[in-house]
Amino acid sequence: MSPVAPPGTKWSYSNYGYNLLGRVVELAGGQDLSTAVQQRIARPLGLRRTLLPTSGNGLSKPFTHGYGLGDVAPTQAPAASDDATDLPASCLWAHGGMVSTLSDMRVWSRALATGALLEPEVWAEATKNPIPFTFAGNYNxxxxxxxxxxxxxxxxxxxxxxxxxxxxSTAMYSPTRRTAIEVVSTKNPNAITPPPMFQALAMAVYGTDIGFGLTPEQALAPTFKGAAG
Structure with missing residues (x-):
């Protein structure tokens, strides 16, 4: 398969790319990805209920049910028949199978945003020249x-x-403001998705001149019509 574009010139997301990275971790470290996550990330940060499940959905009581199976539209309220909680998160693996809590995500978001688990030169490379992007269907x-x-x-x-x-879900941390904001929805898809919800919350706390490039009214306007919309 040909490259989408030269490195650093265009953004293109791929779930499978994260699965490939997960396999690289396994081959380089000689252990399964779930174990590597615990040893290298969860335990050093003190995350108590964060894991990559190897079977089932990985949830332990108490937990909130999630909805979104079938043909649930972004503007449609889900029914009991749309309960998708039992979908095995393990099948998502490295590209989206992690299970966590709001408390753990607060700790993780701070570590991610400050490069706490990385060598300084690696963090400098990771944050160098980020690429502007737009998700399909105006998701963000x-x-x-x-x-x-x-x-x-x-x-x-x-x-x-x-x-x-x-x-x-969206979990964000501002190193300069020392503030974590997390938004979780128990339905997918939604007409107002967690990324602009987070922006609206941040503007409610810190004002509109924050650099998001939109107003609170725009952030709270239903815009997402689905990935194919």
Whole structure:
């Protein structure tokens, strides 16, 4: 397969790319990815309920059910029949199978945004020249977003976002403001997705002149119509 573009000139996301990286970790470290995550990330940071499940959905009680199976539209309220909680998260593996809590994500978002688990030269390379991007279907809304090596950035907040058939989430941290903001939805898809929800929350706390490139009204306007919309 031919490259999408020369390195550093264009953004293009691929779930499979993260699965390839997961396999690289296994081959380089000689252990399965789930174990590597625990030894290299979860335990050093003190994350108590964060894991990459090897079977099932990885959830332990109490947990919130998620919805989104079938033909649930972004503007449609889910029904009990749309419960997708039992979908095995293990099948998503390196590109989206992690299970965590809001408390753990607060710790993780700070570590990610400050490069706490990386050597300084590696973190400098990861944050060098992030690429502006737009997700399919206007998922991130009309604001300004950039993509680095494994993280997203907007208005000085650094973090990540994730989508599964039952849940959506965005966890962001601002090193200069020392603030973590996390948004989780138990339905997928939604007309107002977690990324612009996060931006609206940040503007409510710090004001509109934050560098997101949009107003609170724009952040809270239903815009996502689905990846194929």
């Amino acid at each position: 809304g009309p604001g300004k977003w950039r993509y680095g090596l494994g993280f997203v950035e907007t208005g000085g907040f650094i973090g990540g976002e994730a989508v599964s058939p039952a849940y959506e």
